[in-house]
Amino acid sequence: MNKKTLSERDICTQYITPAIAAAQWNTELQMREEVRLTDGRVVVRGQTGRRDKNSIRRADYVLYYKPGLPLAVVEAKDNNHSMRDGIQQALDYATMLDVPFAFSSNGDGFVFHDRTRTEGALETEIALSDFPSPEVLWQRYLAWKGIGADIAPVYAQDYHNTGKQPRYYQTTAVNRAIEAIAKGQDRVLLVMATGTGKTYTAFQIIWRFWKSHPNSRILFLADRNILVDQTKSNDFKPFGGAMTKIENRSIDKSYEIYLSLYQAVTGTEEERNIYRQFSPDFFDLVVIDECHRGSAAEDSAWRTVLDYFSGAVHLGLTATPKETEEVSNISYFGEPVYTYSLKQGIEDGFLAPYKVIRVDLDKDLGWRPQAGKLDAKGQLVEDRIYNQRDMNRTLVLTQRDEAVARRISEFLRGTDRMAKTIVFCEDIDHAARMRQALINANADLASRNPKYVMQITGDNLEGKLELDNFIDPEKPYPVIATTSRLMTTGVDAKTCKLVVLDRTINSMTEFKQIIGRGTRIDEEYDKLWFSILDFKRATELFADPAFDGEPVVIYNPSGDEPVVPPEDPPPPDQETRGQPGELPEPPTTGGERIKYVIKDVPVYVVNERVQYYGPDGRLITESLRDYTRIQIGKRFASLDDFLKTWNDADRKAAVIAELENQGILFEELAKETGKALDPFDLVCHIAFGRKPLTRRERADNVRKRDYFTRYEGTARKVLELLLDKYADAGITEVETMEVLQLQPFDALGSVSQIIKAFGGKPAYLGAIRELERGLYQQAAN
Structure with a gap:
């Protein structure tokens, strides 16, 4: 048989797979072919988003010691390539999977790259018959990881089979955490962007710890009731009768897995610290979800609970490690054992990119009342210039609420009026007013269903009861939720397509959490990307290098100085009016904060610009036409170059598909021109100034x-x-x-x-x- 005539798939079937099987690999349990590592980055232009198929990463083979423990990557090429032609690709995939072994083959033999070698050549050529066995690679892998024989059984504990394959980064996160715990590390930190499956990852870590440590007990702590309830009924469901939720301030010590709010086990009075009913050595593992947050107690219950259970392993999970001059997750937990960032999630196609629309309102740019101006309450308005930071904190312009509601409604009318939307407001009072303004701006839909717009804040029982319906993709109502802080974290709103920022945000941690409300992808419900409508210039934080980089330790305690835990958030299921520490506090009278309410000052939109998430992770301010012109210029040096490619192509569809994969959206461009133009004419007209003809x-x-x-x-x-x-x-x-x-x-x-x-x-x-x-x-x- 002439190998040169065989396809890559034929080479796999007739040469590579038999060689692997002959080396005693179980091809059903230890080998997976065509392993899709990423989903392909979503490119957004105009009102359309589509996946860049060229960015999908797929390994020809991944070899496992057992499910969830990858060891090696094998890349295949047809026999018209050399054996080494796939090795760099294999090494890239091996890095993603955190494995030291990479192979490349064209059916003649293998190029074997072995990062575990401490001497001799890292990369060698071996015959098909010399492919190493699972046990050989496993022992080298353990040595490379520094995992001794005494802890190898803990590290090799089985995953729970949930029926779905974990994503590559979830596998790496679980294995890195278990490795750290097995080696005796008692404080472990995982940083994973919102929407990347932190709770699923935590479940697998807890499951493997629980199974490898007989009679162990685990405490899972969160600071929002919805986080605990979602966790118990979804990802943690396999724990079944071994699991309980601590509530009603009562303790039952007959369980092994405990889920709790910080506030359910702590209190300002000693007798309310019910966690002390457990002995200090009761728990073997304490998992702190959203560990950038703290607790409601003034005495920092976050740290108090961990100090009490100091003999347990402490595992912190967060999307946004807090690193300031005052507090530091890293100073408590140590460097993250693994980080999966928002930027990487978007690049891999697991998280939704975003389009930012920044809207400037005229009074936000500076407004001064006339002398003697009285507000709606009869208060004399202080004579000074009020700007964006004052709005809805010191000064309420009710017509500003109407202008914001009108712009939100215009956006939804132009896209999808049933798109799930979260409007982040300055405080509860602002959220209540915004709800009313949005109802009036959408009277047709609000009269059809009063739950079209709902206030979902900590003090609003009716709204909180609708939170589950808001995040359920199958429930159409509520559509628009106005909130202050209740929905900044722990709300898994996969189909949220619009995030509205009408709150001053100076905290990078809070900003990341809010942006995370839109980053989940749900292709079944056509959610590939989302929009951010920004009335407070909060998205200027995107330009901050701290937005998506590796966390940097700023706070460094010295000597015996105690480690300060992350700051305490507002009480659970409650909201605060304002955020102390972020902005100068408004004036007060007799301890009451003054807020002027003015109804007769009109407010207008004076400026608006659209920005897209670019390939390098930065926001790009440009029109769809500008983007198209730039991308076509990268592909074709001149009009003649394009015409030659077009005319020489046997199928014009191939040229069109190539340009679409570069993010050029012909359908949206045609909509902008208002004419039924062929992609050919769109390219000639937009990139090269030619007069177009309709089809x-x-x-x-x-x-x-x-x-x-x-x-x-x-x-x-x-x-x-x-x-x-x-x-x-x-x-x-x-x-x-x-x-x-x-x-x-x-x-x-x-x-x-x-x-x-x-x-x-x-x-x-x-x-x-x-x-x-x-x-x-x-x-x-």
Whole structure:
């Protein structure tokens, strides 16, 4: 057999897989083929988002010691390549999977890259028959990790089979955490962006710890009731009867897995610190979810609980490690054993990119009341200049609420009025007013269902009861939620498509949490990306290097100085009016904060700009046309270069697909022009300044030239119908033979009969190419 004639898949089937199997690998349990590591980055332009198929990363083989414990990556090439042609790709995938072994093969043998070697060549060539066994690689892997025989069984504990394959970074996070615990590290920190499955990851860590430590007890702490309830009923469900939630301030010591709010086990009075009913050595593992947050107690219950259970392993989970001059997660837990960032999640296609619309309101840029101005309460308004930071803290302009509600409603009318939307307000009073303004701005839908807009804040029982319905993709209502701080964290709103910022945000931690409300992807409900409508310039924080970089320790305690835990948040399920420490406090009278309410000052939108999440993670301010012009300029040096590529292409659809994969959205561009333009004309017009013709004009030009005089009967009728199809749907429809199965072509006969009318398939394809030459005849003019 001539290997040169075999496809890459044939090489895998006939040479690579047999070689792996011969080395005693169980091909059903220890080998996976065509392993999709990433989903492909979502590119957003205009109102459309689509995946860049070229960015999908897929390993030909991943070899496992057992499920969840990858050891090696094998990349395959056909025999027209050398053995080493796939090794760099294999090394990239091995780095992603945190494994030291990478192989490349073309069916003749293997190039073997072994990072565990401490001497000799790292990369060698081996015969097909010399592929190493699982046990050989496993022992080298353990040595590379520094895992001794005494703790190897703990590290090798089985995952729980949930029926779904964990994503590559989840596997790495779980294994890194278990490795640290097995080696005796008693404080462990995992940093994973919102929406990347921290709770699922925590479950697998706890499961493996629980199974490898008989009779162990685990405490899972969170600071929001919804976090605990979601965890218990979803990811942690396999624990079944071994699990309980601590509530009603009562303790039952017969369980092994305990879920609790900080506030359920602590209090300001000693007798309310019910965690002390457990002995200090009762728990073996304490997991702190959202560990950048603290607790409601003034005496820092976050640290107090951990100090009490100091003999247990402490595992912190967060998307936003807090590193300031006053507090530091890293100073308590140590450096993260693994970090998976928002930027990486977007690049991999697991998290949704965003489009930012910054809106400036005229009074936010500076407003001064006239002398003697009284507000709606009869208070004399202090004579000074009020700006954006004052709005809804010191000064309430009710017509500003209406302007914001009007702009939100305009956005939804232009996109999807049933798109789940969260409006972050300054405080509860602001959230209540914004709810009313949005109801009035959407009276048609609000009258149809009063839950179209709802206030979901800590003091609003009716709103809190609707929170589950808001985050349920199958429940259409509520659509718009106005909130202050209740929904900044722990709300798994996968279908949230619009995040509105009308609150001053100076805290990077809080900003990341809020942005995280929109970063989840749900393709079933057409959620690939989301928009941020920013009225407070909060998205300027995107420019801060701290937004998505590795956490940097700023706070460094010295000597015996105690480690300060992360600051305490507002009480659970409650909101605060303002955020002490972020902004100068408003003036007060007798201890009461003064807030002026003015109803007769109009507010207008004066400026607006749209920004896109760019390939390098930065926001790009440009129009869709500008982006298209730049991208086409990268691909084609000149109009002649484009015309040559277009005219030489056997299938124009291939050129179109290539440009679409670069993020060029022809459908959106055509909408902007308001004309039914072919991708060819869009490129020529936008990138090279050529006057465009509509598809109908191009089709009519072909007819005027009587281009098909040598065709008659069925063949001519088919070509005339194809011209109509081009005018209606574009060139890609013309090039596919499946179109012949559709109306009105099916009335002319079967596909084979139609092709026979042209004299066979080659003649039919030749006629299509001739048709395309006619359509684009003036391309060279």
